[in-house]
Amino acid sequence: MSIPAIPLNTGAAIPQVGLGTWPLDDAEAANAVAAGIGLGYRHLDTATRYGNETGVGEGIRRSGVPRGELFVTTKLDGEFQGDDRAIGGLRAALDRLGTDYVDLLLIHWPLPARDQYVSTWRTFEKLHADGLARAIGVSNFTPAHLDRLAAETSVVPAVNQIQISPAIVRLAQRAYDEAHGIVTQSWSPLGGGSGARALLADPVLTGIADRLDRTPAQVVLRWHVQQGLVVLPKSSDPARMAQNLDLFSFELAPDDLAAIATLAEGPDAGVDSDRQGH
Numbered sequence: 001m002s003i004p005a006i007p008l009n010t011g012a013a014i015p016q017v018g019l020g021t022w023p024l025d026d027a028e029a030a031n032a033v034a035a036g037i038g039l040g041y042r043h044l045d046t047a048t049r050y051g052n053e054t055g056v057g058e059g060i061r062r063s064g065v066p067r068g069e070l071f072v073t074t075k076l077d078g079e080f081q082g083d084d085r086a087i088g089g090l091r092a093a094l095d096r097l098g099t100d101y102v103d104l105l106l107i108h109w110p111l112p113a114r115d116q117y118v119s120t121w122r123t124f125e126k127l128h129a130d131g132l133a134r135a136i137g138v139s140n141f142t143p144a145h146l147d148r149l150a151a152e153t154s155v156v157p158a159v160n161q162i163q164i165s166p167a168i169v170r171l172a173q174r175a176y177d178e179a180h181g182i183v184t185q186s187w188s189p190l191g192g193g194s195g196a197r198a199l200l201a202d203p204v205l206t207g208i209a210d211r212l213d214r215t216p217a218q219v220v221l222r223w224h225v226q227q228g229l230v231v232l233p234k235s236s237d238p239a240r241m242a243q244n245l246d247l248f249s250f251e252l253a254p255d256d257l258a259a260i261a262t263l264a265e266g267p268d269a270g271v272d273s274d275r276q277g278h
Contacts, residue, residue, distance in 0.1 A: 003042060004248070006230060008158040009181045010135045014104070015071055016225060017245060018043030020187065020234030026055030032236040033059025037070070039242050045232050046097075047075035047108055048089065053096035060098070067099055075108040075139055075161075081116040086123040090132055105133035106161055110145045117145065118152050125155045137161065139187075143176040150180070159230070161185040163192070166223055166263040167199055174229075185230040190220055204259050212250055215243060222247045223260055 005013035019036040021029045021044070029052035033044055037059070046056045053074060060070060074097065080089035090105060105124060110117045117138075124136040137159030138146070149157065160177050164170055164186040177184045191199035199205070200216040209216045217233070217240075224231040225247050233244040252260070 002248075003040065003245070004225075006183055006228070008135055008183060009156055010158055012103070012135060014135075014159070014183060014185075014230055015041075015043035016230050017041070017221070017247060018045050018071070018073070018230065018232045019241065020232040021046045021052055021056055022050045022234060024050070024052050024055065024234075024236055026052050026058070028052070028236050029055030030058040030062065032241070034062040035238045036241050037063035037065050039238065040245055041241070042069060043071040043073075043230075045073045047077070047106075048080070048093050049075065049077040049108060053093055057096060057098035071103040072097065072099065073104040073106065074102050075106040076120075077108040078111050078114065081107075081111060081114060081120045083119045084123050084126075086120055086127065090127055094132065101131060102133050104135045104137055104159060106137045106139045106159065107141075109140050110138070110142075112145065117141075118148060121149055121153050121155075125153065128155060135159070137182075143173065146176065146180065146182070156180060157182050159183045159185050161187055161232075163188050164224070164229060165189055165191045165196075165199060166205075166220060166260050167191055167265050169264045174227075178228075183230060184228075185232065186224050187232055189224050189229075189231045189233055190217055199263070202263060204263060208252070208256050208259065214250060218243055218247060218250075219252070219256075219260075222250065222252055223257070226252055226257065 003015045005015050007013050019041045033056050074093050076086050076089045080086045127133045128136045135158040137157040139161040160182050174184050190196040205216040209219045235241050
């Protein structure tokens with residue numbers, strides 16, 4: 001299965017569908033990553049905070065697929081914010097992953113109350129220049145955070161990974177990212193936790209899914225794809241992983257997209273970037 005790729009501002013490209021690994025432990029992540037790569041996933045998303053980078057690396061090795069054919073993302077959280085602290089953080093993450101570089105390194109949360117995300121980004125620029133991170137980006141950043149990076153640093157983030165679903169659409173953030181050449185990536189694309197169960201049971205989605213002979217989850221993930229977003233569904237079940245990847249043999253009609261738009265709880269509802277979580 002060929003997965004479309006979206007160009008990054010580095011000149012590289014990111015596969016539009018990736019395999020999320022939170023909250024899997026090392027053993028679960030190893031099994032899921034090996035199975036996912038076997039099914040056709042080439043984009044793998046982890047984070048130091050997830051505690052499963054070792055398992056992700058093991059899954060990559062088990063798969064037998066050359067490292068150069070994979071796109072690996074990790075994130076560094078608040079422990080590694082501040083001048084040069086991310087250097088040791090990334091080197092330790094690379095040791096756990098068993099690789100010489102990551103394709104994408106993200107600041108996991110801005111944590112603006114600490115006022116260290118600008119100095120952290122300057123350290124990320126060094127890691128990028130040294131080739132340890134082929135691209136650098138952010139997660140859970142708002143336009144205000146990104147404006148400050150633009151004013152005080154020199155590298156535009158390649159990606160902003162934020163919470164997006166049909167209920168949490170973040171239109172202003174997505175428009176900002178697009179205007180500045182930043183790819184928007186969706187975490188918790190199905191809604192997350194009990195919210196996902198409620199969203200996937202909504203009659204709008206179940207009706208579209210029944211008509212297309214698809215699952216509600218596939219309908220939601222296809223919605224992300226048609227929005228031009230990079231999407232990171234997570235599952236440890238190979239059958240579900242295969243379903244989550246099978247998004248390119250059908251299309252949502254304009255009427256479907258209009259119906260799904262009615263599920264939005266607000267144009268920019270979402271999580272507070274001042275806390276640290278996913």
